[in-house]
Amino acid sequence: MPHFGSFALVLHSHIPYCRKSGVWPFGEEWVFEAMAETYIPVLDMLSEIAESASGPRVAVSLSPVLADQLADGYMQSRFLEYVEMRKKAAVRDADRHEAEHDDRLASLARGHAEYYEYAADRFADHYRGDLPGAVARLASRKAVELLATSATHAYLPLLSEERARVQMRLGCEACERHFGVRPRGAWLPECGYRPGAIERILTECGIDYFIVDTHAVAGGAARVAYGVESKCSGADELPGPVPIPSMATLRPYLLSGSQLVVFARDEVTASQVWSRETGYPGDGNYREFHRRDSVSGLQYWKVTNKLLDLGQKQLYDPVAAAGAACEHARHFVELVASRLARYRDACDEQGLIIAPYDMELFGHWWHEGAAWLRHVMCALTEDERVALTTPGTYLLSHRPSAQISIDECSWGHGGKHGTWANSDTKWMWESLARAEALNQSLCSKRGTLRGASLAMADQAARELLLLEASDWPFLVTTRQAKEYAEERFLRHLEDFETLARAALTGAHDDEALAALSSAASRDSLFDWVDSEKL
Incomplete structure (x- = not known):
């Protein structure tokens, strides 16, 4: 029977650069948690789908700064x-609980131990310690579609056009370097968009399409992972046969004045997955993320009820949680099919649901999310009502003709730039503007630099890229790791200024040489890039 429409899963993954920059609670363990809880099970799922289907069924974006960390020998051994x-x-917890005759907690602890042993085996034996290589193999088999993103996950709308160009160009080169693919699509960090500059840069990079949040196309309220809903303008006018505004996101558009295609996130299906308040992750059977054992830090409790204090949470039941994941997967598949059927009936054409998510949601933030995702993708592979696709594959046979203009936007709070630019982060953007001005002076003199001056200029360029990461203002605004983010920002700023000025003046004093040695040892990312492109 004919499909009701198509479904495209887009998984974006990013962790800030943490190599040799703290361990716990802020630092390298951010990367290690995501590797154990998300990247390994999601790669297992993608490999399973690749065996049962032909052609790409999932679109994936890994930030270059994350891919560099995953490919780094130090981080792999750590x-x-x-x-x-x-x-x-976990083994010590199991022994402790057995001594206390608490069989349920002992069993949960043994489950943790078994999983970590499994993760170590999959990483070392199956993936040979090379997770980017596993993604590259999937890409070479055309089992996944790769999207580029900016080098250090910089928030592009607030950068100068030239710095946004450097970030995005390096992002495309990193995609080729790590995965052997020249990307056709782009993931704009935080779905951040600004008219004019960004489409010029994407076009120069050979990008064909990018993704925005719902409100950028449909208007209305921005319901996002990073804040409460806020009213947004969206597009001035929706072209084409879309009589219901909430269905405007079920088709792609040509960006006015360009050949770039814009896809928008479908809010109706996304809210079931993103929202801990009204979506699946808030189910009482799922494992509680925030309550941890006071000795080991492991998680043994379930959500129980979202209104309960952490101390009132009940013990986790893996069997009940697995059953809930299966049931929620069935519900999601039916929601996708019914939404596509409704669009087809209303618009007399087949629609496309774009489903972009942060990959770390599945397994890390929502423990059962990886299992849920596996159930969903396996079910959709077999469902005759829905065609699994990717944005690039979809465009091969559904090139849009309707054009649309969109305003500045993001998927942050309020749908604009306020999550990253506000009174708490103003000093960061002012400091970054001064750093960019100093970098222009450095670039103009670069061709004359030699020896230690050239090495300092190269490392200063890396520090500037790290300084531009969206993570620092985000962590300050959300208070998730405010002090850590401020410390990291100031350290990269100090290293950049010290090295840039030393390179410009040729004054290689002890302070400058020490800064070069320390920064080069710690911040060794993008060592494969031609230094003139940094």
Whole structure:
């Protein structure tokens, strides 16, 4: 029977650069948690789908700064130390609870130990310690579609056009370097868009399409992972046969004045997955993220009820949680099919649901999310009502003709730039503007630099890229790791200024040489890039 329409899952993954910059609660363990809880199970799922289907069924974006960390020998060996440490902590918990005759907690602890052993085996034996290589193999088999994103996940709308160009160009080169693919699509960090500059840069990079949040096309309220809903303008006028505004996102558009295609996130299906308040992750059977054992830090409790204090949470039941994941997967598949059927009936054409998510949601933030995702993708692979696709594959046979203009937007609070630019982060953007001005002076003199001056200029360029990461203002605004983010920003700023000025003046004093040695040892990202492109 004919499909009702199509469904495109887009998984974006990013962790800030944490190599040798703290461990816990802020630092390298951010990466290691995501590797154990998300990247390994999601790669397992993608490999399983690749065996049962032809052609790409999932679109994936890994930030270059994350891919560099995953490919780094130091981080790979530290990950194995991390999972061994967590396994031993779980074994100690099991012994402790058995001594206290608490069989349920002992069983949960043994489950943790078994999983960490599994993660270590999959990483070391199956993936040979090379997760980017596993993605590259999937890409070479055309089992996944790769999207580019900016080098250090910089928030592009607030950068100068030239710095946004450097970030995005390096992002495309990183995609080729790590995965062997020249990307056709782009993931704009935080779905951040500004008219004019960004489409010029994407076009120069050979990008064909990008993704925005719902409100950028449909208007109305921005319901986002980072804040409460806020009214947004959206497009001035919706072209084409879309009589119901909430269905405006079920088709792509040509961006006015360009050949770029714009896809928008479908809010109706997304809210079921993103929202802890009204969506699946808030189910009482799922594992509670925030309550941890006071000795080991492991999680043994379930959500129970969202209104309960952490101390009132009940013990986790893996069997009940697995059943809930299956049921929610069935519900999601039916929601997708019914939404596409409604669009087809209303618009007399087949629609497309774009489903972009942060990959770390599945397994890390929502423990059962990885299992849920596997159930969903396996079910959709077999469902005759829905065609699994990717944005690039869809465009091969559904090139849009309707044009649309969109305003500045993001998927942050209020749908604009306020999550990253506000009174708490104003000093960061002012500091960054001064750093960019100093970098222009450095670039103009670069061709004359030699020896230590050239090495300092190269490392200063890396520090500037790290300084531009969207993570620092985001963590300050959300208070998730305010002090850590401010410390990191100031450290990269100080290193950049010290190295840039030393390179410009040729004054290689002890302070400058020490800054070069320390920064080069710690911030060694993008060592594969031609230094003139940094």
